[in-house]
Amino acid sequence: MKNMIAIFQKQIKDTLKNKSVLVQFLIFPVMSIIMECSIHIEGMPEHFFANMFAAMYVGMAPLVAMSAIISEEKEKNTLRVLFMSNVKPTEYLAGVGSYIWVICMLGGCVIGISGGYKGAVLLSFLVIVGAGILVSMLIGAAIGTSSKNQMAATSLTVPVMVVFSFLPMLSMFNESIEKIAKITYSQQVSILINGMGKSGVNLENVVIISCNLLAAAVLFGYAYKKSGMT
C-alpha cells in the first residue's frame, strides 16, 4: 500500500509536466465545456456534446495514458529501478492505475457537469463512465507492458484508441457501423449515457461491458506474464 501511494504521488507530479499525457486528460472535458456552453441548435438532443465527448473520453484518455506511462517507464529503465527497489509489479500497476482512474473520473465529472447532470443522474453517469475507464485502462496496460518502448506502444495504441473512441460517434451516422460497434464497451457506454433517465440499464449492456472487461483483463494478464514483470 505504501509503495502504491508513493507511485501515485510521483505520478501526480510527473503528469503535470508531461504535456502529451496531460492533454489526454484535459482535451475532452475542455471541449465539452466549450461546446455545451456555446452551441445550442434547435432539435439537438439534450446533453449532446457531453454524452458524445464522454464516450470518446472513455475510449481514449485512460487507454493512451496507461500505455504511454508504462511504456515510457520501461524505455527509460525507471521501471527496472523501481522493481530493484522492492516495488512489486502489482504495486506499481495499482499506483499508476489508481492515479489514471481518479484523474479520468475527475475529467468525467467535469464533462457530466458541463452537460448539466446533477445529483443521482450525475452519479449514474459517473458509474457508467467509471466502468468504461476501467476497461480502457486494462487495454492500455496490456499495450504498455507488452511494448518494448514508447514508439512501439504508440503504434499499437493509436489504432486501438481510434476504434474505441470514434465508434460511438460514427455509429450516430451509419447503421451498419452501429451494429458492429454494439459489441464494444465504448458504444455500450454511449448507449447507457444517452439512455439515462429514459431506457435504463438492460442486461445486454451489462453483459457486453462485462465481456469486454473480462477480455481486457485476460489480454492484460497475458501481456503481463509475457513481459516477464512477474
Add this chain to the structure above:
Amino acid sequence: MEYVIEMRNIVKKFAQKEVLKGVNLKVSHGEIFGLLGPSGAGKTTIIKILTGQLQCTEGVSTILGQDTAALTSFVYRKMGMMMDNLGLYERLSCYDNLKLFAKIYDVPQGRISEVLKQVDLAEAAKVPVSKLSKGMRGRLALARAVMNEPELLFLDEPSSGLDPQAVTMIHQLIRKEQKRGAAIFLTTHNMEEAGKLCDHIALLNEGKIVEYGSPKEICLRYNHQNKLQIRLLDGRNVVLPNGKFAADEVKEYLAKEMVETIHSTEPSLETVFMELTGRRFE
C-alpha cells in the same frame, strides 16, 4: 553468512550462445570488488543474475545469503543499485526523484538533503533531471543508490563518460560507503579506477574469469621483468635488474643527486589483461 556475494560455476546461455562459462567469485563484507572486462565480456549479465533480473542456466549464485533466483524484499531493502542506464525520472527534480525512493525505503525525508549534499547536488535539488549534465545525473543516481544505506551496493560502470571532477566525487562516496561497512560490487573497464579503488578484482574475458586477486598482487604476479627504471636529471633512462647486484649503482645515482624518478617495472592491469587474453582492453 561469510560472503555477501557468492557465485559457483555460473553458466548463462542466450539461445545457443554461452555468455558466461563457469564463473566463480566471492565478495566479503565491506569489500570493494571490481569486475573488469572489455565490452561484451559478460559484466552486465553477471550483475543482472546477481540482482535477480536474469536467471543463470547452470550454477548457484547468492547475495546476502539468498539465492538470486528467488530474491525477497529482505534483500532488496539491503541493496543499492546504479545501473549503466541510470533510470531517473527526467521531468522530476533531483529532490522529487529521491523523495519517491525515500518513501519506498521508509527513509526519513531529512536523508534526501543529506545525500544530495554528499554528491554536491544540494543547490540543484529543485532542478529537473532533464536539465542536468551527464556527471550530475550520475551523481544523482549514486545518491539514490546509497540513500537506504545498503549493505551491498551494485555499481555498473559508475564513472563511464564522466568528467574527472565527477569521477573523483564518485570515488570519494564509494570509499565512504565502504567505511560505513557496505560491500561494493562494481563493474568497470577503467583499469586505473579499479587499481585505485578495489580491494579485489576479477578480470573477465569472453565469459570466463581469467585472473583474480588484489590489483597489486595481480600486477606483481605478472612482473616477469622484475626491473627498476630510473630517470636521471640529465634525461637518460636507466633500467636495472631489481636485485642486490644493482644496489651499488642505484646508491651512486642517489648519492650524486642525479635521480629524477625511480620505478619498479611491474606491468599495469591492462598489460596483464593483454598477456592473458591477447586482447586490448576496450
